[in-house]
Amino acid sequence: MSDLEARIAAAVEARADRIATTLMDLINFPSIVLADPTKAGPGEHDCQVYLKGRLEKIGFETDLWDPDGPALYEKYKGGPAAHKGRTFEGRPNLGGRLKGSGGGRSVFLTGHIDVVPPGPAEHWKTDPFNAVLTNECVYGRGAVDMKGGVACMLMAIETLKELGVELSGDVVWGTVVDEEIGGMGALAMADRGWRADVGIMTEPTGNTIAPICHGIIWAKIILDGIGGHAELKPNSWYSTGPVDAIWLCRQILDGIDILNRRWQFDPKKNHPLMDLPNQIIPTMISAGEHPASMAGRAEITVDIQYLPSEKDEFLLGGHVKREFEEHIAALCQADPYLREHPARIEWILDADCAEVPADHDFVRLMQGAVATAGLSPTLTGTGAHTDMGIPTELGKTPTLNFGPGDPTQAHQPNEHVSVTDLVDCTRAIALTIARWCA
Numbered sequence: 001m002s003d004l005e006a007r008i009a010a011a012v013e014a015r016a017d018r019i020a021t022t023l024m025d026l027i028n029f030p031s032i033v034l035a036d037p038t039k040a041g042p043g044e045h046d047c048q049v050y051l052k053g054r055l056e057k058i059g060f061e062t063d064l065w066d067p068d069g070p071a072l073y074e075k076y077k078g079g080p081a082a083h084k085g086r087t088f089e090g091r092p093n094l095g096g097r098l099k100g101s102g103g104g105r106s107v108f109l110t111g112h113i114d115v116v117p118p119g120p121a122e123h124w125k126t127d128p129f130n131a132v133l134t135n136e137c138v139y140g141r142g143a144v145d146m147k148g149g150v151a152c153m154l155m156a157i158e159t160l161k162e163l164g165v166e167l168s169g170d171v172v173w174g175t176v177v178d179e180e181i182g183g184m185g186a187l188a189m190a191d192r193g194w195r196a197d198v199g200i201m202t203e204p205t206g207n208t209i210a211p212i213c214h215g216i217i218w219a220k221i222i223l224d225g226i227g228g229h230a231e232l233k234p235n236s237w238y239s240t241g242p243v244d245a246i247w248l249c250r251q252i253l254d255g256i257d258i259l260n261r262r263w264q265f266d267p268k269k270n271h272p273l274m275d276l277p278n279q280i281i282p283t284m285i286s287a288g289e290h291p292a293s294m295a296g297r298a299e300i301t302v303d304i305q306y307l308p309s310e311k312d313e314f315l316l317g318g319h320v321k322r323e324f325e326e327h328i329a330a331l332c333q334a335d336p337y338l339r340e341h342p343a344r345i346e347w348i349l350d351a352d353c354a355e356v357p358a359d360h361d362f363v364r365l366m367q368g369a370v371a372t373a374g375l376s377p378t379l380t381g382t383g384a385h386t387d388m389g390i391p392t393e394l395g396k397t398p399t400l401n402f403g404p405g406d407p408t409q410a411h412q413p414n415e416h417v418s419v420t421d422l423v424d425c426t427r428a429i430a431l432t433i434a435r436w437c438a
Contacts, residue, residue: 001372004165005431009373011159012427019422020138023151024131025050026113027140033114033180037069037083040090043129044177047113048094051175054154058161060096060173067093067188080315080352081187081390086178093185095194096173098157104168104437108199108397109153109429110189112179112387115142116411123413137416145410148417149202149403149425150175156429169437172196179387183351186387190395198362198436199399200429203386204410204417207375207425210401211363212273213382213389215353217304217317220346221328223248223338227289227296234294237337245298246287248335252300252343255331256280259324271307273381278305280324301348305383308355315393316350352389356398366400366432373428382407402428 001009012019029047034040052062069086076082100106118128118141126132131140138148157171174194176185203210228234228242237243260279263269269278280302287298304317304324312318325345332338356363358379367377382388382401391397404425405417 005372005434007163008159008165008430008434009427011163012423012430015155015159016419016423019151019155019426020133020419022155023138023143023148023422024133024140026147026151027131027138027142028129030129031113031115031142032117033178037085037178037181038087041114044091044114048092048175051094051154055096055173058098058158060098063095063192064092066091067185069184072184072188072191075191076187078314080393081183083182083184086184088177088188091177093177093189094173094175095189095192098171100167100169100171100437102168105198106170106172106196107433107436108172108174108194108196108391108399109157109202110174110176110199110391110399111146111150111153111202112176112185113147113150114177114180115145115147116180119413125414136420137418138422139414139416141415143415143417144204144405144407145415146203146403148405148422149204152404152422152425153200153202153429155426156433159426159430160433165434167433167437170196171433171437176387182349183387183390186390187394190390195391195395195397197397199391199397200432201386201388201391201399201401202403202425203382203401204403204405204407205380205382205401206406207402207404207421207428208378208380209363209366209370210273210380210382211358212271212308212355213353213386213401214278214384215306215308215311215317216349216351216385217306217321218348219302219304219324220348221252221300221302222344222346223252223298224341225294225296225298228294230292230294242294242296243337245295248338249285249287249298249300251335251338252328252331253282255327256282256302259327268310269307271381273379275381275383278307280304306353308353311352315352315389321347351385352393353385354389354392354399356392356400360398362398362436363400365435366402369431369435370428373424373431375424375428
């Protein structure tokens, strides 16, 4: 570690309280993403205004704007993150640029400020939007996903500025909304031209470098049975029925288990940086109309993962969709009733993915900086989806995931991150910027 890097590391350590306080300030804005994407969540605008003020104090040129959702959809429909019906009034993105002295390489620090709803208050030990510091951990909604990472990237550049570290390359900033319901905020950021030579997305990774994430497809499987009295002897399925849609659900779920077992050993569904093979995960089931009636209809919602190597020509999961459709159709052929009344599939969401090669210059440089910061340089994969595909593919900014906190804390009650994690992450990012933008 050079003398300068030792100064940077010590300065970050000395700012531990400020890093934690910055995160607590961010958590206290209830920037909830609403299920209705035409409505602004409380606190989205105010959170971005707070960040804008912090950036301008250290010399950033900033750009705060409400994206034009319908125009973006028309321009990019059929591609990643282009969702019909999105509007962004009162839901701004924030871009910024801290200019270097010239001739150096630039870095894009990016993340989202929207958070999922906190759920029932009784599940929380504290107010989810009144952050508290307890046992050297910051508690509150978004502590991990992902205001902790946003606080770290802000404090990393503030620390470098306060130390007077000279950078040749620009530091570019991008905090977006809409990540938790599809990523159109990231699409708007790329469309507006915010990009750099490389990027760091501070999604929670336990402070490990993750150069790959999964693509995610959401689908609804609709099964039409025949309703009828549950307590009486049924007529045949080929006459009046009833045919229990809950039984049909069991057949489809069993069939999904078969495909998952096949994918477990399929090389196309596995990646050396991923802990698990791609999976089809049933996440919601809705069935039935009355306690004394056989269900006449059922719906199964599934979450399907895919790898960057499986993307279609539109950078999405079209190949995997067809694979799933063919499997469900084959399951229906095995049942005389479903052969005549096949399951229908409605596609809800296709969130793209990306991978930055492990031998990329920035991956190697960041591994060195992370090791200098006292963390493991071992690469890992992000099993969940992140926005990294948009800046990487559309923005031509190879972007790595690296952020503080245990990702399994995301979306949970009593979400929290340790101050140690925050300091370690801030130190690693500051050292990375100092090396890359020198």
